Amino acid sequence: xxxxxxxxxxxxxxxxxxxxxxxxxxxxxxxxxxxxxxxxxxxxxxxxxxxxxxxxxxxxxxxxxxxxxxxxxxxxxxxxxxxxxxxxxxxxxxxxxxxxxxxxxxxxxxxxxxxxxxxxxxxxxxxxxxxxxxxxxxxxxxxxxxxxxxxxxxxxxxxxxxxxxxxxxxxxxxxxxxxxxxxxxxxxxxxxxxxxxxxxxxxxxxxxxxxxxxxxxxxxxxxxxxxxxxxxxxxxxxxxxxxxxxxxxxxxxxxxxxxxxxxxxxxxxxxxxxxxxxxxxxxxxxxxxxxxxxxxxxxxxxxxxxxxxxxxxxxxxxxxxxxxxxxxxxxxxxxxxxxxxxxxxxxxxxxxxxxxxxxxxxxxxxxxxxxxxxxxxxxxxxxxxxx
Numbered sequence: 001x002x003x004x005x006x007x008x009x010x011x012x013x014x015x016x017x018x019x020x021x022x023x024x025x026x027x028x029x030x031x032x033x034x035x036x037x038x039x040x041x042x043x044x045x046x047x048x049x050x051x052x053x054x055x056x057x058x059x060x061x062x063x064x065x066x067x068x069x070x071x072x073x074x075x076x077x078x079x080x081x082x083x084x085x086x087x088x089x090x091x092x093x094x095x096x097x098x099x100x101x102x103x104x105x106x107x108x109x110x111x112x113x114x115x116x117x118x119x120x121x122x123x124x125x126x127x128x129x130x131x132x133x134x135x136x137x138x139x140x141x142x143x144x145x146x147x148x149x150x151x152x153x154x155x156x157x158x159x160x161x162x163x164x165x166x167x168x169x170x171x172x173x174x175x176x177x178x179x180x181x182x183x184x185x186x187x188x189x190x191x192x193x194x195x196x197x198x199x200x201x202x203x204x205x206x207x208x209x210x211x212x213x214x215x216x217x218x219x220x221x222x223x224x225x226x227x228x229x230x231x232x233x234x235x236x237x238x239x240x241x242x243x244x245x246x247x248x249x250x251x252x253x254x255x256x257x258x259x260x261x262x263x264x265x266x267x268x269x270x271x272x273x274x275x276x277x278x279x280x281x282x283x284x285x286x287x288x289x290x291x292x293x294x295x296x297x298x299x300x301x302x303x304x305x306x307x308x309x310x311x312x313x314x315x316x317x318x319x320x321x322x323x324x325x326x327x328x329x330x331x332x333x334x335x336x337x338x339x340x341x342x343x344x345x346x347x348x349x350x351x352x353x354x355x356x357x358x359x360x361x362x363x364x365x366x367x368x369x370x371x372x373x374x375x376x377x378x379x380x381x382x383x384x385x386x387x
Contacts, residue, residue: 032386036351036365041381042077043079043376043377044064044376047376048067049067050064050066051064052355054104054105057108060108063111083124087099096118096133097118101113104152106121116139116140117134134185136166136192138163148219148221199248200247201238201251214277219231219232227241228288228294229248233280235254235256239252259301275307281300283297293335350372360383364382
């Protein structure tokens with residue numbers, strides 16, 4: 001009888017534990033306090049500003065780039081450098097134009113990297129295997145070499161290669177109604193096709209508003225059968241089906257507190273930009289995290305008074321304006337699970353930029369280079385956990 005009673009109590013305790021765990025997993029994302037937890041790292045015997053671009057599908061190779069020199073490195077899982085080369089500049093093996101984003105593996109032994117004048121496929125050894133050149137002159141506009149500016153799905157490469165609409169005035173009505181923001185490239189035929197106009201529900205479609213190109217520069221990613229698109233100074237997520245780029249299937253507001261947008265009565269400078277343009281709120285990246293989830297990184301931006309304060313503190317040194325502004329600007333990363341957004345995720349102070357997310361249990365960060373001084377390079381492996 002005592003044995004049966006004890007067994008019954010254990011069963012009840014197990015049921016209660018499972019029920020509690022279920023309740024915890026069903027807790028609304030907005031109520032969870034999330035943080036990035038370091039649990040592993042990739043250590044490379046290399047002194048430089050290394051960023052992880054991608055990991056091969058079989059997990060055996062890491063593709064990295066030194067942002068100081070633009071050198072490309074291939075390392076194994078122990079951090080041993082297998083190959084190192086330079087592919088920026090003139091020459092038959094080089095990326096044509098400027099490198100406009102990070103490289104991504106196509107297969108275990110080759111990767112594709114975007115340039116302002118096309119897409120270029122390389123072997124691990126750095127041999128140029130194939131190139132895809134558009135039927136227009138590619139140009140560099142806003143280039144952020146550490147960002148993802150292309151994605152491959154079903155033998156189609158989607159990219160931010162610009163230049164097709166170079167003959168249109170970006171401030172003219174024709175530009176906003178006819179220009180496309182992305183290019184699709186068939187990797188079998190090499191044909192480039194423009195896709196996705198500025199969505200009707202975006203503030204940038206309003207012809208009366210003289211927004212600058214820097215403000216509606218897009219970021220995007222592909223996950224499953226969806227393409228997720230954002231614009232730099234608009235806290236909205238536009239979700240497209242890969243079968244229909246005419247209109248977004250969903251438009252989701254991104255809840256960022258104190259996100260500084262250009263006011264409708266604020267005109268751009270006649271010269272094309274002013275210092276204020278650089279310190280508006282920005283959506284920096286939209287990174288797939290598996291199972292239809294996204295990690296969205298942003299800067300809240302500075303108020304007009306804060307910009308004036310940064311300019312005054314920098315004296316006549318233009319570069320120092322950014323250093324002063326960085327002290328006041330707030331960066332954050334939030335998780336979107338398809339229906340809800342999290343609060344800003346906390347992270348250890350030695351983590352820098354989010355480089356790669358393979359799942360919520362495998363998220364890679366470069367270090368904060370201002371706080372880390374080593375005679376080697378380290379890329380941190382983290383996971384997302386609840387406090």
